[in-house]
Amino acid sequence: MIPLNPILSHIDNIPSTAGKFKPEKSSVCYIHHRLRFHISHPKLTLWPIIFLSFILFFFFLSPTSTTAPRRGLRTTTTTSHGGSSRWETRLKSSAKPRSCTGHTVLVTGAVGFIGAHASVALKRRGDGVVGLDNFNRYYDVNLKHSRKSKLLDRAGVFVVEGDINDDVLLRRIFDLVQFTHVLHLAAQAGVRYAMINPNSYIKSNIDGFVNLLEAVKSITEPPAMVWASSSSVYGLNSKVPFSEKDRTDQPASLYAATKKAGEEIAHAYNHIYGLSITGLRFFTVYGPWGRPDMAYFFFTKDILNRKEISIFEGDNHGTIARDFTYIDDVVKGCLSAIDTANKSSGNGGKKKGEFRIINLGNTSPVSVHKLVRILEKLLKMKAKKKVVLMPRNGDVALTHANISLARIELGYEPRMDLEMGLKKFVKWYLDYYDVKKKSSW
Numbered sequence: 545m546i547p548l549n550p551i552l553s554h555i556d557n558i559p560s561t562a563g564k565f566k567p568e569k570s571s572v573c574y575i576h577h578r579l580r581f582h583i584s585h586p587k588l589t590l591w592p593i594i595f596l597s598f599i600l601f602f603f604f605l606s607p608t609s610t611t612a613p614r615r616g617l618r619t620t621t622t623t624s625h626g627g628s629s630r631w632e633t634r635l636k637s638s639a640k641p642r643s644c645t646g647h648t649v650l651v652t653g654a655v656g657f658i659g660a661h662a663s664v665a666l667k668r669r670g671d672g673v674v675g676l677d678n679f680n681r682y683y684d685v686n687l688k689h690s691r692k693s694k695l696l697d698r699a700g701v702f703v704v705e706g707d708i709n710d711d712v713l714l715r716r717i718f719d720l721v722q723f724t725h726v727l728h729l730a731a732q733a734g735v736r737y738a739m740i741n742p743n744s745y746i747k748s749n750i751d752g753f754v755n756l757l758e759a760v761k762s763i764t765e766p767p768a769m770v771w772a773s774s775s776s777v778y779g780l781n782s783k784v785p786f787s788e789k790d791r792t793d794q795p796a797s798l799y800a801a802t803k804k805a806g807e808e809i810a811h812a813y814n815h816i817y818g819l820s821i822t823g824l825r826f827f828t829v830y831g832p833w834g835r836p837d838m839a840y841f842f843f844t845k846d847i848l849n850r851k852e853i854s855i856f857e858g859d860n861h862g863t864i865a866r867d868f869t870y871i872d873d874v875v876k877g878c879l880s881a882i883d884t885a886n887k888s889s890g891n892g893g894k895k896k897g898e899f900r901i902i903n904l905g906n907t908s909p910v911s912v913h914k915l916v917r918i919l920e921k922l923l924k925m926k927a928k929k930k931v932v933l934m935p936r937n938g939d940v941a942l943t944h945a946n947i948s949l950a951r952i953e954l955g956y957e958p959r960m961d962l963e964m965g966l967k968k969f970v971k972w973y974l975d976y977y978d979v980k981k982k983s984s985w
């Protein structure tokens with residue numbers, strides 16, 4: 545968002561208490577710079593006007609700072625998020641559950657694929673929900689905006705545009721609302737992209753996660769956290785189906801390594817600060833409003849555009865397969881993880897908050913060949929297939945979830961088989977792109 549007044553936007557760190565104004569050096573420098581610009585005008589008679597404006601400027605700004613920072617944290621009074629009481633009112637209203645038994649959930653990555661579906665499901669059942677998302681450009685940002693307008697806005701979920709690395713923003717949000725849970729889904733996803741932009745994985749999946757945990761642990765009554773880990777942490781593990789007890793110390797991609805690191809980091813925050821943390825290992829989640837970087841999505845696009853697709857195979861024509869899991873099943877798992885999470889005990893608690901790691905898969909792997917056959921049938925078109933040896937690009941040969949723990953802990957039972965799920969995806973895809981991008985077909 546472009547601030548209307550560049551001077552105002554640079555003094556947004558004014559504390560609420562009148563008389564304590566101590567602008568940061570950069571703000572002062574900026575104001576001086578702006579003043580110098582005016583003073584350089586030949587007419588020195590401007591001086592008194594500038595001086596007067598300066599006085600009026602602070603006189604009018606101080607009384608607007610009505611939101612006193614709690615717990616001694618510095619908060620901003622005007623930000624790129626509007627900074628106004630309207631912004632705060634909308635955020636607070638979105639956070640309010642329909643009944644006093646409802647949860648109040650902050651969903652990070654709210655305009656992402658799983659984030660959008662989960663936010664809507666939480667809101668629909670009566671929980672209070674605030675979304676947070678940085679709308680990054682990893683894939684088509686229009687799709688993110690569409691998820692916001694078509695799913696989140698309609699459900700009444702308010703989305704803050706911001707980054708989990710912005711600790712001032714996080715503290716401001718946590719100051720305004722006492723959340724019971726954080727559903728942390730903001731991440732740099734994609735296995736193969738890690739070879740192109742490795743630092744984005746560190747920034748989101750490590751730095752951002754720690755930043756969020758730091759903010760959460762500073763709250764007097766910290767919310768319980770449920771967050772997205774990944775099936776990719778099993779890496780080169782060849783024992784199937786993958787159980788939570790299996791080894792996860794052989795990641796095949798940097799993405800997997802950052803998700804595994806996230807699990808260890810979460811454990812440390814649970815151990816030291818008593819945070820209740822549940823990590824969900826998602827298995828190749830697919831469905832309507834999905835991610836364009838995933839194979840089922842771009843295969844659909846390429847088949848329709850009569851473009852060649854590469855189907856990976858292992859050594860000696862070994863099958864490559866995934867435990868494709870439908871979005872609605874995963875969302876049910878997320879909601880159940882929220883409902884069953886113990887409270888964080890916080891620093892001073894006698895009991896440690898719980899720490900759980902749970903697989904959320906479909907427990908029926910399907911080969912990439914079969915995935916393509918299903919798409920061909922649904923699209924009524926033949927794919928131009930090129931079978932290639934799987935490159936060493938972060939992919940693994942097989943994923944297969946053991947979901948016994950999810951059944952016990954979450955009452956989780958996946959319902960959708962791949963053919964039915966892809967039917968729903970293709971229907972959505974045809975509708976969505978027919979309206980939006982007829983020309984690209």
Ligand SMILES: O=C(O)[C@H]1O[C@H](OP(=O)(O)OP(=O)(O)OC[C@H]2O[C@@H](n3ccc(=O)[nH]c3=O)[C@H](O)[C@@H]2O)[C@H](O)[C@@H](O)[C@H]1O
Pocket residue numbers: 733734735774775776777826827828829837838839840854855856857864865866912934939940
């Ligand atoms: O569960 C996870 O932890 C991850 O799931 C997802 O990764 P993957 O399971 O690798 O899904 P996806 O890329 O759709 O490839 C599907 C299949 O197509 C094969 N594949 C892929 C590309 C190609 O050109 N050809 C091909 O055969 C490919 O070899 C694979 O067998 C998420 O993207 C990731 O963010 C993470 O959440």
